[in-house]
Amino acid sequence: MEFSYYMPVRIVSGSDCVRKSGSLFRGLGARALIVTGKSSAENGSLSDVTTVLSANGQAFEVFDSVPPNPTVASVRAGAALARSFGADFVVAVGGGSPMDAAKAIAMLARQDAEDIFTHPIGADVLPMVHIPTTAGTGSEVTPYSILTNDERETKQSISAPSLFPKIAFLDGKYMRTLPQNVTVNTAIDAISHAVEGMLSQTACRLTDSLAREACRLLFGEYESLLSGTYSPESRQNLLEGAAVAGMVIANTGTSPVHSMGYSLTYYHGVPHGRANGLLLPAFLRACARKDGARIERICSALGMGLDEFSARIDKLLGEREKYSDAELRRWASKAAQSRKKCAIAFSEEELYSVLRASVGEELRE
Numbered sequence: 001m002e003f004s005y006y007m008p009v010r011i012v013s014g015s016d017c018v019r020k021s022g023s024l025f026r027g028l029g030a031r032a033l034i035v036t037g038k039s040s041a042e043n044g045s046l047s048d049v050t051t052v053l054s055a056n057g058q059a060f061e062v063f064d065s066v067p068p069n070p071t072v073a074s075v076r077a078g079a080a081l082a083r084s085f086g087a088d089f090v091v092a093v094g095g096g097s098p099m100d101a102a103k104a105i106a107m108l109a110r111q112d113a114e115d116i117f118t119h120p121i122g123a124d125v126l127p128m129v130h131i132p133t134t135a136g137t138g139s140e141v142t143p144y145s146i147l148t149n150d151e152r153e154t155k156q157s158i159s160a161p162s163l164f165p166k167i168a169f170l171d172g173k174y175m176r177t178l179p180q181n182v183t184v185n186t187a188i189d190a191i192s193h194a195v196e197g198m199l200s201q202t203a204c205r206l207t208d209s210l211a212r213e214a215c216r217l218l219f220g221e222y223e224s225l226l227s228g229t230y231s232p233e234s235r236q237n238l239l240e241g242a243a244v245a246g247m248v249i250a251n252t253g254t255s256p257v258h259s260m261g262y263s264l265t266y267y268h269g270v271p272h273g274r275a276n277g278l279l280l281p282a283f284l285r286a287c288a289r290k291d292g293a294r295i296e297r298i299c300s301a302l303g304m305g306l307d308e309f310s311a312r313i314d315k316l317l318g319e320r321e322k323y324s325d326a327e328l329r330r331w332a333s334k335a336a337q338s339r340k341k342c343a344i345a346f347s348e349e350e351l352y353s354v355l356r357a358s359v360g361e362e363l364r365e
């Protein structure tokens with residue numbers, strides 16, 4: 001089997017890893033822009049970073065106004081600050097939103113892009129350190145930055161090898177303050193990444209092995225996710241599981257589940273991971289009708305059949321959202337236009353059926 005796999009991120013994991021390995025920041029330059037949201041001031045992550053930078057004699061500025069589902073305006077504001085401050089590197093601290101924003105900021109700090117979504121991203125991007133405080137997106141190990149595109153009324157990714165961070169620090173203690181709904185939604189996002197990666201045209205032995213390990217780590221914490229009680233080990237398992245799932249999609253990309261989910265988020269504010277969870281079981285059932293062997297491999301990685309998988313995801317999601325047929329038609333059309341490397345082809349009508357079975361007013365397949 002021929003394949004190519006690329007993962008240039010140094011991953012440092014474990015309790016207090018930022019403080020213990022603070023010397024790794026030294027090689028990145030004299031001035032750092034910290035890109036974050038509001039919660040990092042309360043969960044200890046921001047103070048760990050500023051303590052380390054101060055100890056290293058590195059100057060820093062904090063940009064903490066990244067909104068969830070980052071906008072182009074917010075990353076342009078961050079890039080303007082990076083330029084005026086003369087940042088040599090960027091430290092992202094937070095969930096997928098600050099981590100994705102940091103990548104676009106690191107690029108825009110060095111490149112003028114009139115239209116960020118069509119701009120050919122060159123190699124000249126500020127080096128980045130990513131410190132996740134949610135366990136879901138895996139953005140700390142991917143070359144993707146997902147931004148809100150109001151012109152096309154969706155979320156859209158920009159991607160380039162230069163958007164891989166140089167270093168990712170994984171410390172589950174920052175997630176002690178994570179609300180239960182965010183913990184569950186982000187874990188579902190990570191599960192979705194592992195599963196969707198196995199559906200990709202570019203899935204290979206290596207990404208499938210990573211996907212299996214991600215499923216083992218994430219479903220190993222299923223009881224914690226249901227009960228909402230987490231030991232430090234549970235938090236670390238979820239964080240590492242999400243990073244391993246990120247290492248899958250870094251090379252495989254995601255599937256139409258993500259494309260359809262973007263509409264739920266864009267039009268109704270459904271959190272990203274929850275949107276995927278609402279759609280994934282029906283999508284897998286539709287895949288099973290087209291390529292049973294591949295779905296069997298996925299079920300083997302999950303350690304359960306599709307019925308049990310659906311039931312478990314349903315339990316985590318609780319009551320489902322429902323949307324009008326007209327909306328579902330529009331979202332199916334948008335998703336059909338988005339380019340994904342899914343090995344199983346889906347027509348617009350088939351995507352509409354998945355949406356109807358997942359979030360239709362009458363759930364029908």
Ligand code: NAP
Pocket residue numbers: 036037038039040043066067068069070094095096097098100133134135136137138139142143144145146155174175176177178179182186189272273
């Ligand atoms: P998020 O939008 O980054 O964070 C969700 C909420 O949790 C925010 O209100 C955030 O507040 C808060 N929060 C974060 N960490 C916390 C902590 N430790 N304690 C308490 N609150 C905390 O959500 P996310 O699910 O991690 O990221 C979603 C974004 O990532 C979406 O835009 C999605 O499209 C993108 N994504 C990217 C990739 C990729 O490969 N790049 C993959 C999948 C998804 P503050 O932000 O104010 O701190």
Ligand code: ZN
Pocket residue numbers: 137189193258272276
């Ligand atoms: Zn995702």
